[in-house]
Amino acid sequence: MTRSTAASEYLAAATLVAEALWFKKLQQDLQLGGSSDSSMQLFSDNAAALFNTPSRTKHACLS
Amino acid sequence: MQQPDSSSWAQACDAEMAAALQQNSTWQLLPLPAWVRPLGLKWVLTTKSAADSSTPRYKARLVVKGCAQRPGEYGQLYAPVAMTSTLRTLLAKVAAEDLELHQLDICTAFLDGELGEEVWVEQPEGYQQGGPGMAYKLQRALYGLKQAPRAWHDKLQQVLVGKLGYAASTADPNLSIKHSSSGSIWVLVYVDDILMAAKQLEQVQQAKADIMGQFKARDMGEASCYLGLEVSRDRAARTLLVSQLSYAEGVLGKFSMPACRGRSTPLAPGTQLSQQHGECMGSSRFAELIGCLQYAAQHTRPDLAHSVSLLSRFMSAPTTLHWSAALSILNYYGSTKQIGILYGGQPSSRSNYSQQVIGFGDASLGGCPDTGRSTEGYVFMGEQWGGKARGSKS
Numbered sequence: 001m002t003r004s005t006a007a008s009e010y011l012a013a014a015t016l017v018a019e020a021l022w023f024k025k026l027q028q029d030l031q032l033g034g035s036s037d038s039s040m041q042l043f044s045d046n047a048a049a050l051f052n053t054p055s056r057t058k059h060a061c062l063s
Numbered sequence: 064m065q066q067p068d069s070s071s072w073a074q075a076c077d078a079e080m081a082a083a084l085q086q087n088s089t090w091q092l093l094p095l096p097a098w099v100r101p102l103g104l105k106w107v108l109t110t111k112s113a114a115d116s117s118t119p120r121y122k123a124r125l126v127v128k129g130c131a132q133r134p135g136e137y138g139q140l141y142a143p144v145a146m147t148s149t150l151r152t153l154l155a156k157v158a159a160e161d162l163e164l165h166q167l168d169i170c171t172a173f174l175d176g177e178l179g180e181e182v183w184v185e186q187p188e189g190y191q192q193g194g195p196g197m198a199y200k201l202q203r204a205l206y207g208l209k210q211a212p213r214a215w216h217d218k219l220q221q222v223l224v225g226k227l228g229y230a231a232s233t234a235d236p237n238l239s240i241k242h243s244s245s246g247s248i249w250v251l252v253y254v255d256d257i258l259m260a261a262k263q264l265e266q267v268q269q270a271k272a273d274i275m276g277q278f279k280a281r282d283m284g285e286a287s288c289y290l291g292l293e294v295s296r297d298r299a300a301r302t303l304l305v306s307q308l309s310y311a312e313g314v315l316g317k318f319s320m321p322a323c324r325g326r327s328t329p330l331a332p333g334t335q336l337s338q339q340h341g342e343c344m345g346s347s348r349f350a351e352l353i354g355c356l357q358y359a360a361q362h363t364r365p366d367l368a369h370s371v372s373l374l375s376r377f378m379s380a381p382t383t384l385h386w387s388a389a390l391s392i393l394n395y396y397g398s399t400k401q402i403g404i405l406y407g408g409q410p411s412s413r414s415n416y417s418q419q420v421i422g423f424g425d426a427s428l429g430g431c432p433d434t435g436r437s438t439e440g441y442v443f444m445g446e447q448w449g450g451k452a453r454g455s456k457s
Binding site: 001002004005007008009011012013015016019020022023025026027029030031032040041042043044045046 | 148149152153156232233234235238240247249420421422423424425426427428429435436437439440441443
């Protein structure tokens with residue numbers, strides 16, 4: 001249970017990233033986008049959630 | 064059999080017995096051991112109307128009463144099928160890169176599955192031989208058997224990966240890929256419906272011949288209707304449209320709503336639904352409608368995804384309010400039944416289409432009045448190739 005908009009937006013963003021990582025595998029297998037290091041743009045519309053996103057993460061490379 | 068078409072049914076049964084079962088060395092007639100309880104068999108008779116003729120095709124299928132199987136008599140049952148996201152991404156690729164897209168249908172697929180367990184079945188009605196005490200011991204799976212889908216999936220993967228040199232995708236095991244000097248080919252499997260995409264027509268023909276050498280299959284030519292999804296392409300403009308018009312018409316007919324006045328949105332903005340309001344009603348009709356809408360939402364209608372997922376929360380105890388909300392989604396669906404997802408296009412970027420995938424995520428805090436839970440959703444848009452939407456609780 002989340003108690004702030006930022007927390008629920010943050011969780012939504014986490015789900016988005018998890019799906020994006022899966023999609024990236026599919027993209028590689030389908031040879032979409034050519035090179036394997038093609039980046040993805042992900043959008044979330046909450047400033048607080050974005051502010052809390054660490055610049056270094058364990059499983060995904062964010063920039 | 065007293066019906067005027069009884070001879071057609073008898074012929075259909077004979078055909079099923081002869082072609083499908085005996086040629087495939089499906090079973091062996093043996094004396095039944097005393098300690099074995101054989102499973103019952105049943106004939107399922109259906110008429111199929113072919114698109115090109117007015118006389119219906121009589122189809123008889125012999126099935127096992129798998130409901131009598133008990134845990135312990137079978138092992139693993141889970142059989143994966145291709146994910147719809149994988150299918151859509153493949154279609155987007157086909158549109159953007161102008162690939163050949165063909166379709167193959169495996170005949171009596173489940174009869175090709177190999178059984179790991181010993182299964183005995185009674186002799187089918189009308190075809191008893193060898194006197195009492197004789198029963199069939201299965202060598203291959205039969206329709207209706209609990210392990211049949213899994214056995215078929217394993218068999219097909221074994222052939223694709225082991226014999227034909229494909230590699231299963233890590234993202235979706237039902238997507239198989241083969242790279243060779245003449246190019247790559249992608250094969251997507253949904254139980255017995257196979258979709259293949261490659262740059263050259265010869266590659267597709269070769270892949271079809273490979274598979275047809277292993278299984279009895281029907282070549283459906285260029286894909287136009289896969290899993291009820293109507294695929295129409297404009298090769299010159301490099302566009303591909305997937306829609307489910309005939310599915311939609313079926314659903315509208317089933318819930319007797321053939322003519323829709325039309326709505327501009329599935330649900331009014333800001334609709335709040337809770338468990339408490341309205342009078343309780345039976346859940347089965349509601350569940351059926353939501354299931355039908357969910358199928359459409361998952362495949363070609365991301366615009367329905369949120370409202371359908373909202374209503375699906377009340378599946379166990381719907382009220383009249385939920386039912387009228389579901390009907391309003393159906394109304395919207397009916398008035399927009401011809402729309403689908405269009406991939407490709409944009410001639411300006413045809414030579415080098417944008418390769419970036421864009422994802423959007425959003426959440427609504429405490430959207431559910433009963434539990435205070437939030438709702439989240441996301442969608443991916445490849446400039447031209449991906450589309451996916453889901454609303455889920457967290």
